[in-house]
Amino acid sequence: MEFDLVDLIRRHTAQQRDDVLLGIGDDAAVLSVPAGQALVMAVDTLVEGVHFPAGTAAADIGWKALAVNLSDLAAMGASPAWALLTLTLPDADPGFVAGFADGFAALARLYRLALVGGDTTRGPLCISVAVHGFVPPGQALVRAGGLAGDVLLVTGTPGDAAAGLHALQNPARDADPQHRRWHEWVIGRLHRPTPRLAAGIALRGVASACIDISDGLLADLGHICRASGVGAEIEAMRLPRSSALRGLHDDATALRFALGGGDDYELCFSVPPSRLAEVQAALAQIGCSATCIGRLVEGSEVRVRGEDGASLTIDHHGWEHFA
Amino acid sequence: MEFDLVDLIRRHTAQQRDDVLLGIGDDAAVLSVPAGQALVMAVDTLVEGVHFPAGTAAADIGWKALAVNLSDLAAMGASPAWALLTLTLPDADPGFVAGFADGFAALARLYRLALVGGDTTRGPLCISVAVHGFVPPGQALVRAGGLAGDVLLVTGTPGDAAAGLHALQNPARDADPQHRRWHEWVIGRLHRPTPRLAAGIALRGVASACIDISDGLLADLGHICRASGVGAEIEAMRLPRSSALRGLHDDATALRFALGGGDDYELCFSVPPSRLAEVQAALAQIGCSATCIGRLVEGSEVRVRGEDGASLTIDHHGWEHFA
Numbered sequence: 001m002e003f004d005l006v007d008l009i010r011r012h013t014a015q016q017r018d019d020v021l022l023g024i025g026d027d028a029a030v031l032s033v034p035a036g037q038a039l040v041m042a043v044d045t046l047v048e049g050v051h052f053p054a055g056t057a058a059a060d061i062g063w064k065a066l067a068v069n070l071s072d073l074a075a076m077g078a079s080p081a082w083a084l085l086t087l088t089l090p091d092a093d094p095g096f097v098a099g100f101a102d103g104f105a106a107l108a109r110l111y112r113l114a115l116v117g118g119d120t121t122r123g124p125l126c127i128s129v130a131v132h133g134f135v136p137p138g139q140a141l142v143r144a145g146g147l148a149g150d151v152l153l154v155t156g157t158p159g160d161a162a163a164g165l166h167a168l169q170n171p172a173r174d175a176d177p178q179h180r181r182w183h184e185w186v187i188g189r190l191h192r193p194t195p196r197l198a199a200g201i202a203l204r205g206v207a208s209a210c211i212d213i214s215d216g217l218l219a220d221l222g223h224i225c226r227a228s229g230v231g232a233e234i235e236a237m238r239l240p241r242s243s244a245l246r247g248l249h250d251d252a253t254a255l256r257f258a259l260g261g262g263d264d265y266e267l268c269f270s271v272p273p274s275r276l277a278e279v280q281a282a283l284a285q286i287g288c289s290a291t292c293i294g295r296l297v298e299g300s301e302v303r304v305r306g307e308d309g310a311s312l313t314i315d316h317h318g319w320e321h322f323a
Numbered sequence: 324m325e326f327d328l329v330d331l332i333r334r335h336t337a338q339q340r341d342d343v344l345l346g347i348g349d350d351a352a353v354l355s356v357p358a359g360q361a362l363v364m365a366v367d368t369l370v371e372g373v374h375f376p377a378g379t380a381a382a383d384i385g386w387k388a389l390a391v392n393l394s395d396l397a398a399m400g401a402s403p404a405w406a407l408l409t410l411t412l413p414d415a416d417p418g419f420v421a422g423f424a425d426g427f428a429a430l431a432r433l434y435r436l437a438l439v440g441g442d443t444t445r446g447p448l449c450i451s452v453a454v455h456g457f458v459p460p461g462q463a464l465v466r467a468g469g470l471a472g473d474v475l476l477v478t479g480t481p482g483d484a485a486a487g488l489h490a491l492q493n494p495a496r497d498a499d500p501q502h503r504r505w506h507e508w509v510i511g512r513l514h515r516p517t518p519r520l521a522a523g524i525a526l527r528g529v530a531s532a533c534i535d536i537s538d539g540l541l542a543d544l545g546h547i548c549r550a551s552g553v554g555a556e557i558e559a560m561r562l563p564r565s566s567a568l569r570g571l572h573d574d575a576t577a578l579r580f581a582l583g584g585g586d587d588y589e590l591c592f593s594v595p596p597s598r599l600a601e602v603q604a605a606l607a608q609i610g611c612s613a614t615c616i617g618r619l620v621e622g623s624e625v626r627v628r629g630e631d632g633a634s635l636t637i638d639h640h641g642w643e644h645f646a
Contacts (some may be wrong), residue, residue, distance in 0.1 A: 021361055022463060025550070027398035028365035028536060033356040036343055041439070041451060047446035049361040049530045075350035084366040086451045101329035116364070123370035124447040128367060128409045140345065141355045212350060227348070 002251055008094065009085065012101030015066020015114040024295065029116035031082060037134035040113040042060050042072035048125040052191075053168060057194060060100030060191035061127065066107045069131040070195035071151070071265040075212040077204040078133035079143040080111045080197060085118040100127075104125065139204045146209035148229035150270035150296045153279070155196050159254060164190030167248070189242075191264035192236035199290070202282040205241035208247070209296075210269035216260045221268055228270075228309060231299035234259075236306050240291040255312075259304065270296050274288050331417065335424030338437040343403065347373070352439035354405060360457035365395035371448040373610050374493060375514075379517040381419045383514035385426030386449065391537065393518035394433065394588040398535040400464040400527040401456035401519060403434045408441040411449040423450075434520060444597030462527045464592070469551035471530035473593035473619045476602070477521050478611055480565035481540050481576060485584020493596060505567035512565075516588035521555050522613070525605040532619075533592035539583045544591055554604065554622035557582075559629050563614040578635075582627060591604075 010024045019291070022030035032041050046065050048054055066083065073080050085104070089096065097120075108115065113131070164186035172183050196212070203210060209228050211220045217234075225232050239258045246254060271279050283290045294305075304312045331345045345353035356362050369388050371377055386601050389406065396403050409428070412419065420443075431438065436454070487509035495506050519535070526533060532551050534543045540557075562581045570578060594602050599615070606613045617628075627635045 006529055022465065026466050027395040027402065027533075028363045030399070030458065030594075031362040031364065032460070035358070035360055039356050039362065040351045040352045041354065041405075041407060041453075041455075043409050043440055043451075045411060045442050045444045045451070047411055047444050048444055051385065072350040076353065078351065082364075084364060084453050086366055086368040087370055088370055090451055117366055117370050119366055119451075121368045121370050122373055123449060126411055126446060126449050128366075128368070128442075128451040130364075130407050137355070138343070141351050142345065172348040175487040199445070208352075 005237045007102045008097055009118060010115065012098065013105040013108050013115045015108055015111065015112060017081065018113045020114050020116055023114065023116045024118065028233055031116065034134060036136065038137045039132060040073055040076050040078035040135050040138065040140065041130060042069055043130040044072065045070050045126060045128040056191065058096045062100035062103030063107050063278050064128050064190050065127045066104050067195050069129045069267060070111065071193065071212040071214065072199060073131055073133045073268060074196045074200035075141060075210050076135060077139060077200040077210070077275050078135040079201060080113045080133040082114050082116045082132045083108070084130040085115055086128045086192060087118065087120045088123040089120065090122070090125060104227045118252030135204070140188045140205055141200060141207050141209055141210035143209055143227035145229050146270040148226055148294045148296050149215050149273065150208050151276050151292055151295060152232060152234070152268070152270050152294045153290045154217065154240065154266055154268045154293050155199050155268040155290050158213055158244065158264045159258030159261050160186050160189035160242050160244050161193065161263035162257035163245050163248055177249070177261045181227060182247050185244045186248065190263060193263065195265060196267045196288065198286045199267055199283055199288045202286055203279065204238050206279050207269040207271055207276050210267055213264040213266050214262055216262045217268060218259045218302055224268070224270065225300060225302055228296070230296045231301045231303070232294060232296050234294040234304045236304050236312060238291065238293045240289070331420055332424045332441060333438065334433050335421065336428040336438045338431055338435060338439045340404065340435065343410060343437050343439055343518045344523070346437065346439050347441065354514055355437065357457060358461065361460045361463065362455060363396055363399050363401035363458050363463065364453060364455045365392055366451060366453040366587060367392050367395065368449060368451040374588055378513065382426030383424030385423035386430050386515050388450045388452050388590060389427050389430045390516045390518050392452045392521060394516065394535040394537065395521035396454055396456045397519045398464060398533050398590060399458060400523040400533070401458040402524060403436045403454060403456040404435050405436050405455045406431070407453040408438055409451045410441065410443045411446040412443065413445070427513070447483045464523060464526055464530050464533035466534055466547050466550035467592040469553050469619045471553050471619050471621045472596065473531050473589070474599050474615050475555060475561065475593050475617045475619060476598055476613045477540065477589055477591045477597055477616050478613050479524050479589040480563045480568065481536055481587045482568050482581030482584050482588035483509050483512035483565050484516065485486045485580035486568050486571055501543065505570050508567045511570065513586060516586065516587060519611065521591045522606055525609055526602065529598050529602050530592040530594055533590055535590045536587040536591055539585045539586055540591060541582045541625055547591070547593065548623060548625055551619070553619045554624045554626070555617060555619050557617040557627045559627050559635060561614065561616045563612070
């Protein structure tokens with residue numbers, strides 16, 4: 001049955017690439033890395049009940065399993081090429097697999113990513129995807145290059161995924177159509193995050209440090225600060241919030257979601273002030289919004305300042321596995 | 324906690340390689356594939372209770388999780404370089420992780436393989452490893468190249484892992500030291516398989532088809548036959564059996580284990596008769612035994628012939644997931 005499942009997924013996700021010398025169906029895949037490119041790879045696992053609520057649609061799980069991994073490539077400035085997939089399933093449900101493959105394939109097609117290998121086993125629902133891409137040597141975006149004085153930016157509108165989870169857990173009871181649309185939109189942000197691949201590529205050679213927001217803006221910014229040996233100051237008022245987030249929640253909750261909620265898969269990055277205009281123009285050209293939210297500073301702390309300039313205390317510093 | 328676990332594993336498995344431009348600790352790893360080499364990659368998942376018995380020592384699980392993947396590289400004739408690891412654990416047990424990392428590292432060191440990325444999550448015990456290696460373009464061993472008339476060989480002594488599982492399920496009750504030694508040896512073959520990497524490399528450009536025996540000799544030979552469009556004939560009497568397998572089991576059981584038992588991670592491969600002597604000399608030079616067990620034939624069936632030349636019926640055609 002293993003081979004049938006893999007074949008089912010292969011057919012759904014079929015994507016031709018000249019650099020796949022041998023794809024699914026042998027003991028391993030054989031691939032050709034373009035001359036003059038470094039290989040970039042990352043792996044992430046999704047477990048039911050931990051990374052997505054039980055009952056999530058198979059297609060949404062398929063999309064998200066790939067999206068969270070592509071987001072890691074985006075954070076490195078890499079362009080995606082290939083993926084390996086391992087799917088552990090309680091039973092061989094072809095309906096689930098077909099739905100999963102459809103969601104996975106819908107995102108893979110956008111980036112011409114080829115699924116080149118995989119493994120299906122029986123067990124508690126668990127999905128692991130390893131993604132591979134390319135970056136010119138020396139141009140990978142890393143966490144460690146931030147300098148005090150660099151401007152801190154974030155793409156998109158963080159906090160939407162946390163609002164989406166909240167919406168799932170507190171279904172809209174009234175029939176207000178605007179409220180329902182906001183609910184649907186934030187749930188979409190949770191289930192179908194957009195990996196910021198074009199933004200990552202645009203930031204090559206410009207961003208001094210970059211990370212994707214999977215564990216929450218503050219937690220992930222903390223990783224940049226530790227790796228770069230700097231602190232950071234965020235101005236709460238500058239945090240971009242979507243209309244849905246503002247419509248659904250009061251300021252305090254929206255701020256908590258934007259700073260502490262995970263699963264946004266936006267990029268948080270730093271640039272030298274001298275290159276800010278250039279970066280904003282480059283991102284505008286690809287239709288990616290990016291907002292200045294603060295700056296890197298001497299020290300090691302991540303501080304959030306309110307409207308009056310005083311430090312805010314945030315009660316939710318992101319989300320950790322096994323926390 | 325995720326980062327502490329990954330760091331613990333990183334420290335245990337530390338392996339310096341010049342081609343790792345950026346290892347564990349960022350959003351993704353950045354690697355340099357040597358010029359003139361194709362990239363080979365495979366992924367396999369191990370689930371407790373499916374791929375190893377509950378209660379297996381953490382170090383054995385760590386070894387095996389890497390070994391079964393390196394065996395896929397061996398079957399392609401690839402030399403190993405890097406791995407990604409995802410570990411899903413019911414709780415953050417540092418003792419388990421340290422033991423796992425020790426077993427993983429013991430095997431990684433033998434091949435200078437570097438762990439370059441990973442992910443730890445909470446959930447039912449499940450381990451997924453993606454391995455990456457190199458092969459000169461056009462020299463990868465595949466399943467599809469076998470021709471009728473080619474000689475069929477197998478490395479080592481298949482059936483030992485099945486005998487190991489049997490030994491675990493039926494502990495030796497007497498104190499016969501020879502019996503105990505056999506038990507220990509076959510259990511070692513189950514828990515600590517040896518990926519046949521040097522053999523795979525020696526077979527580059529010579530073997531017409533190759534596969535590793537994970538699902539059982541007959542089942543895996545069936546994959547070669549389907550991919551190559553041929554049948555196969557195995558002579559039961561020629562199947563190599565270890566002293567332990569012969570000592571512990573009667574002929575019928577030993578044959579059943581050798582043909583149908585999975586988890587051996589030996590290589591089964593075909594070579595043109597004209598190159599048999601050359602292959603055997605090359606394998607002898609690296610200390611790898613390889614035995615002629617039959618040949619590829621016209622047709623599509625895999626037949627096993629007994630001492631009198633009549634076809635044997637085998638009641639256990641290997642092991643399939645979800646079977």
